[in-house]
Amino acid sequence: MIDIPDTLAHLEQPEYTGENRCLPCTAVNVVLGLALAVGLGVAVSVPVGALAFAAALLLIRVRGYLVPGTPTLTRRYLPERALELFDKSPRTGPTIETVSPDELAAVLTAADVATARGESIRLSAGFETRWDERLSSGGAAEPGSDELQSMLGAEEVDRLDDVAFVLDGIRRIRWESTAALAADTAAAPELRSRIDGWDDLGVDERRDLLTGLRLLRERCPGCGSEVRTTAERLEHCCRRPRIGISSVCAGCNEPVVELVASESSADPWLELAGVSDGP
Structure with a gap:
């Protein structure tokens, strides 16, 4: 039946x-x-x-x-x-087929998601308001399979725990915290409405854009407290140094962003974070 x-x-x-x-x-x-x-x-x-x-x-x-x-x-x-x-006049945002970390700031700025203020990049007021509205609506706090499939472009999403999932039975992905996952779940529909070509992007490209957005947040997506972002040079005895970038909520101590990049590829992330890689 x-x-x-x-x-x-x-x-x-x-x-x-x-x-x-x-x-x-x-x-x-x-x-x-x-x-x-x-x-x-x-x-x-x-x-x-x-x-x-x-x-x-x-x-x-x-x-x-x-x-x-x-x-x-x-x-x-x-x-x-x-x-x-219907307030649906042709978009003025970018049309993209692929996106790399080097292009993050340009794509987000062209889509009016972020704005350049002097030498720094900040979230645009309109996008930040819409993002916070979606976060406060409650639907982003515990996303279901439909929301995750839509955000990542996956056919199937299986939950392992609060922040870890398996995509299409093959690939395992994890967020830094429930706050980071909620932020991405709330931001993805807004990016789709502003960036032509979003649905054709791969999982890594979508996650890069969403991670870049989280680096621009000044307030925790979970509790609303101030987010503090730092960067440090990570030395290792048997491989080249790398750059670690971390955004952590000063209130609930939840990590909003945690990423490590090679020195040669860290500049786009440092630009979005608005920090240097330390001494």
């Missing part, structure tokens, strides 16, 4: 539904579904047309759209005046 709730749950696409739903895409697809239903009603019978329209509405409800590729088609072909009615 078919489990209808379970089937619908597998069809759902959180990145295109709920608060992430695109109203222009929804409107276009409802019109397309109605046109299809009318055509079937005329060619076959009214009940068949009505059934087709109901099925179209159900798909739009759980998936966000009926026709594959609608988000791209809507931005490309719907008149700008129509998009403005």
